[in-house]
Amino acid sequence: xxxxxxxxxxxxxxxxxxxxxxxxxxxxxxxxxxxxxxxxxxxxxxxxxxxxxxxxxxxxxxxxxxxxxxxxxxxxxxxxxxxxxxxxxxxxxxxxxxxxxxxxxxxxxxxxxxxxxxxxxxxxxxxxxxxxxxxxxxxxxxxxxxxxxxxxxxxxxxxxxxxxxxxxxxxxxxxxxxxxxxxxxxxxxxxxxxxxxxxxxxxxxxxxxxxxxxxxxxxxxxxxxxxxxxxxxxxxxxxxxxxxxxxxxxxxxxxxxxxxxxxxxxxxxxxxxxxxxxxxxxxxxxxxxxxxxxxxxxxxxxxxxxxxxxxxxxxxxxxxxx
Amino acid sequence: xxxxxxxxxxxxxxxxxxxxxxxxxxxxxxxxxxxxxxxxxxxxxxxxxxxxxxxxxxxxxxxxxxxxxxxxxxxxxxxxxxxxxxxxxxxxxxxxxxxxxxxxxxxxxxxxxxxxxxxxxxxxxxxxxxxxxxxxxxxxxxxxxxxxxxxxxxxxxxxxxxxxxxxxxxxxxxxxxxxxxxxxxxxxxxxxxxxxxxxxxxxxxxxxxxxxxxxxxxxxxxxxxxxxxxxxxxxxxxxxxxxxxxxxxxxxxxxxxxxxxxxxxxxxxxxxxxxxxxxxxxxxxxxxxxxxxxxxxxxxxxxxxxxxxxxxxxxxxxxxxxxxxxxxxxxxxxxxxxxxxxxxxxxxxxxxxxxxxxxxxxxxxxxxxxxxxxxxxxxxxxxxxxxxxxxxxxxxxxxxxxxxxxxxxxxxxxxxxxxxxxxxxxxxxxxxxxxxxxxxxxxxxx
Numbered sequence: 145x146x147x148x149x150x151x152x153x154x155x156x157x158x159x160x161x162x163x164x165x166x167x168x169x170x171x172x173x174x175x176x177x178x179x180x181x182x183x184x185x186x187x188x189x190x191x192x193x194x195x196x197x198x199x200x201x202x203x204x205x206x207x208x209x210x211x212x213x214x215x216x217x218x219x220x221x222x223x224x225x226x227x228x229x230x231x232x233x234x235x236x237x238x239x240x241x242x243x244x245x246x247x248x249x250x251x252x253x254x255x256x257x258x259x260x261x262x263x264x265x266x267x268x269x270x271x272x273x274x275x276x277x278x279x280x281x282x283x284x285x286x287x288x289x290x291x292x293x294x295x296x297x298x299x300x301x302x303x304x305x306x307x308x309x310x311x312x313x314x315x316x317x318x319x320x321x322x323x324x325x326x327x328x329x330x331x332x333x334x335x336x337x338x339x340x341x342x343x344x345x346x347x348x349x350x351x352x353x354x355x356x357x358x359x360x361x362x363x364x365x366x367x368x369x370x371x372x373x374x375x376x377x378x379x380x381x382x383x384x385x386x387x388x389x390x391x392x393x394x395x396x397x398x399x400x401x402x403x404x405x406x407x408x409x410x411x412x413x414x415x416x417x418x419x420x421x422x423x424x425x426x427x428x429x430x431x432x433x434x435x436x437x438x439x440x441x442x443x444x445x446x447x448x449x450x451x452x453x454x455x456x457x458x459x460x461x462x463x464x465x466x
Numbered sequence: 467x468x469x470x471x472x473x474x475x476x477x478x479x480x481x482x483x484x485x486x487x488x489x490x491x492x493x494x495x496x497x498x499x500x501x502x503x504x505x506x507x508x509x510x511x512x513x514x515x516x517x518x519x520x521x522x523x524x525x526x527x528x529x530x531x532x533x534x535x536x537x538x539x540x541x542x543x544x545x546x547x548x549x550x551x552x553x554x555x556x557x558x559x560x561x562x563x564x565x566x567x568x569x570x571x572x573x574x575x576x577x578x579x580x581x582x583x584x585x586x587x588x589x590x591x592x593x594x595x596x597x598x599x600x601x602x603x604x605x606x607x608x609x610x611x612x613x614x615x616x617x618x619x620x621x622x623x624x625x626x627x628x629x630x631x632x633x634x635x636x637x638x639x640x641x642x643x644x645x646x647x648x649x650x651x652x653x654x655x656x657x658x659x660x661x662x663x664x665x666x667x668x669x670x671x672x673x674x675x676x677x678x679x680x681x682x683x684x685x686x687x688x689x690x691x692x693x694x695x696x697x698x699x700x701x702x703x704x705x706x707x708x709x710x711x712x713x714x715x716x717x718x719x720x721x722x723x724x725x726x727x728x729x730x731x732x733x734x735x736x737x738x739x740x741x742x743x744x745x746x747x748x749x750x751x752x753x754x755x756x757x758x759x760x761x762x763x764x765x766x767x768x769x770x771x772x773x774x775x776x777x778x779x780x781x782x783x784x785x786x787x788x789x790x791x792x793x794x795x796x797x798x799x800x801x802x803x804x805x806x807x808x809x810x811x812x813x814x815x816x817x818x819x820x821x822x823x824x825x826x827x828x829x830x831x832x833x834x835x836x837x838x839x840x841x842x843x844x845x846x847x848x849x850x851x852x853x854x855x856x857x858x859x860x861x862x863x864x865x866x867x868x869x870x871x872x873x874x875x876x877x878x879x880x881x882x883x884x885x886x887x888x889x890x891x892x893x894x895x896x897x898x899x900x901x902x903x904x905x906x907x908x909x910x911x912x
Contacts, residue, residue, distance in 0.1 A: 209859075212576045
C-alpha cells in the first residue's frame with residue numbers, strides 16, 4: 145500500500161475547496177433538508193411528548209392539589225405508593241388480568257386462527273368477520289353491554305348458565321358485585337373482545353409459513369401435533385412474541401372496560417381496580433397530579449421490565465443479534 | 467393538472483379537509499349571549515329551572531339566563547379540570563354532595579367557588595334553611611354552596627303484598643321489628659324468591675343511611691375522620707347481618723330496568739326512599755301506582771329518629787362569574803322563592819331546605835302513586851330530624867374505604883358468622899379510617 149503525503153500546510157486547502165456563495169447556499173440547504181423534513185415530528189413530539197414526559201417526571205416529586213397548589217416532597221410520592229395497599233391491589237388485579245390474557249387469550253386466538261385456516265371449514269371469511277367484529281366496538285360500549293348481560297336474576301348470562309346447569313348455577317349470582325366474580329367477568333368480556341383481534345395476526349402469520357415444510361414433515365412421518373410444534377410454532381414465533389408483548393402492554397393499560405362494567409368505579413373491595421384506574425382516580429378524581437405522575441412512571445417502568453423479560457424469554461434478542 | 471399525484475383518495479381527503487376547515491372558519495363559535503350560565507346535572511332540576519327562568523328574566527330586564535343540563539362527570543371532573551386550567555366555566559353550578567368536597571382541596575385561594583359565608587349570614591339564610599344541610603358544603607369554616615335539599619329517608623314498600631301477608635306497618639317501629647317481619651316475608655329458596663329490602667352487600671350507599679341515622683358520619687365538624695367510632699361500629703354490626711349470612715333479608719340486583727323488574731315481580735318488598743328517589747320510582751316503575759306506600763324509617767331504638775339522609779346537591783357561584791351579585795340574586799330566586807319551591811316540589815318530590823314552604827298545600831296533596839299518602843307532608847314531618855353530616859376534600863376516599871370495610875365484614879360474616887364479629891368490625895373500620903388519615907396527613911393544606 146502506498147501513501148501520498150501532501151506538503152505541510154496544504155492539506156486543508158485541498159480538502160476545503162473554495163465555494164461560491166450559491167454553492168455554499170446549496171450545500172447548506174442539503175444539510176438542512178433532513179432536519180426540515182423531520183422537524184414537524186420533532187416539534188410535535190417535543191410539545192406533546194417530550195415536554196409532558198419531563199414535566200410528569202418533575203411533577204412526580206411534588207404533592208399537588210391540582211396544578212396550582214404544589215409542594216416539593218422528593219420521593220415522598222413513590223414511598224407512599226409502594227406502601228399503599230390499594231396500589232398493591234391494583235398491581236395484583238392488573239397482573240392477574242395480564243396472566244389470564246396471556247394464558248387464555250393467546251391460545252384461543254391461535255386455536256381459532258388454526259381452525260379458520262382449515263380447508264374443511266365452510267364460510268371461513270364469515271367466521272373471521274364474526275370473530276373480529278367485537279373489536280370494532282369501543283370498550284365503553286362493550287363495558288355497558290356486558291354490564292347488562294351480567295345482571296343477576298334477569299341477565300342473559302345467568303339465565304343461560306342457570307338453564308344449562310339445570311338450576312345448579314344460581315340466578316342471582318352477582319358477577320359484578322361479588323369481589324370473587326369481578327375479575328372472571330372482566331376476563332370473559334376481554335376474551336370476547338380481543339380473541340378475534342389477535343386471531344387476525346395469527347391468521348396472517350400462518351399464511352406465511354412455508355407449505356413445503358409441512359410436506360417435508362408429512363413425508364418424515366410427523367403427525368399434526370409434531371407439525372404444529374416443529375413447523376408452525378417456529379414459523380410464527382415473531383408474531384407470537386409480538387402478540388404476547390402487545391397483549392401484555394395492553395393488559396397493563398386496562399381501564400375503560402372495568403371502569404364501565406363496574407359503573408365508573410373499581411368495583412366491590414376494589415376487585416376491578418387496575419393500575420391505570422388507580423392513576424386516574426388519584427390524578428383526576430382526587431386531584432393529586434403529582435402522585436398520579438409517580439404512578440404513571442412506575443407503570444411505565446414496570447411495563448418496560450415485563451416486556452424485556454418476555455422478549456428475553458422468547459429469544460427475541462437472539463434474533464436481533466444474529 | 468392532469469391527475470392528482472397522490473391518488474384520488476388523498477385528493478378526496480384534502481378536499482374534505484378544506485371544505486370542513488372553511489366551514490368551521492366561516493361559522494365561529496357564537497359569542498356568549500346570556501348574562502348568566504348555569505349547569506345542573508339532574509334532569510328534574512333542569513326542567514324545573516327552565517320553567518322558572520322566564521319569570522326571573524322578566525323581573526330583571528336585560529338579563530338572559532342559560533340553564534344547561536350537563537352530565538354528572540361534567541360537573542365534577544371536567545369542571546375541576548376547568549378550574550385548574552383557568553378555562554371558561556359557568557357562573558353557577560349545581561354539584562352533587564359526594565363530589566362537593568373534592569372542590570375544596572388545596573389552598574383557599576385556589577378554590578374555584580366563591581365564599582358565600584358572608585352573604586348567607588347577612589341574610590340569615592342559615593336560619594331560614596335547615597342549618598344541617600350547609601355542613602357538606604363547608605371547608606375550613608367557610609360556606610361555598612347553598613343547599614338544594616334535605617333528603618330525609620323513608621321506606622317505600624309494596625303495600626299490596628304487605629296487606630296480603632297481613633303485615634301492619636304501624637307495628638314496625640324499630641329495626642328489630644322490621645327484621646322480625648322481614649324474616650317472615652323473605653323467601654330465599656324454592657318457589658318465588660323475594661327479599662324484604664333492597665340493600666347492597668358491597669356498596670356503602672345504603673350503609674351510609676344506617677350510619678347517619680345513628681348520628682355517625684365520615685368526618686366531624688373539625689374535619690377529622692370518625693367512621694371508625696362506636697356509631698360506625700354499631701351501624702356495621704347492624705347492617706351486615708341484614709345482607710349476609712343465612713338469615714339475611716336484604717339483597718340488591720342493580721338499578722334501572724333491573725330494579726323496575728325486581729319491584730314489579732315482588733322480588734324486593736321495601737326500598738330505602740329518600741325524597742328524590744320517590745320521583746324515580748314514579749317514573750321508572752309506573753305499574754306500581756297505588757301499590758306502593760311510604761313508612762318512616764324504623765328507629766334504632768324505640769323513640770329514636772325515624773329518618774336518615776341520602777344524597778344532596780349544592781349550588782355554587784364560580785369565582786370566574788363576572789356578575790356575582792346577579793348570580794346570587796338568581797341563586798336565591800331558585801332556592802328561596804317560596805311559591806316556586808312549592809310548585810317545583812310537584813315535579814321533583816324533593817323537599818327544599820326552606821322550612822316556611824313545608825306547610826304549603828302542594829306538600830299535603832295526596833299522591834295517587836303512593837296509595838293516596840300526602841307525600842310531601844310525610845317527608846316534611848321528618849325533615850327536622852335529618853342528621854348532620856360534614857364534608858371534607860377527602861370524603862370520596864373515605865366513602866371508598868368504608869365500602870372496602872363493608873365487603874371485608876360481609877365476607878367474614880358469611881364465612882364465620884357472629885363469632886368474634888365485633889372486634890373484626892372494629893379492626894376493619896380502624897384500618898380503613900387510618901388509611902384516610904394517612905392520606906390526609908400528606909396534604910399540607912388541611
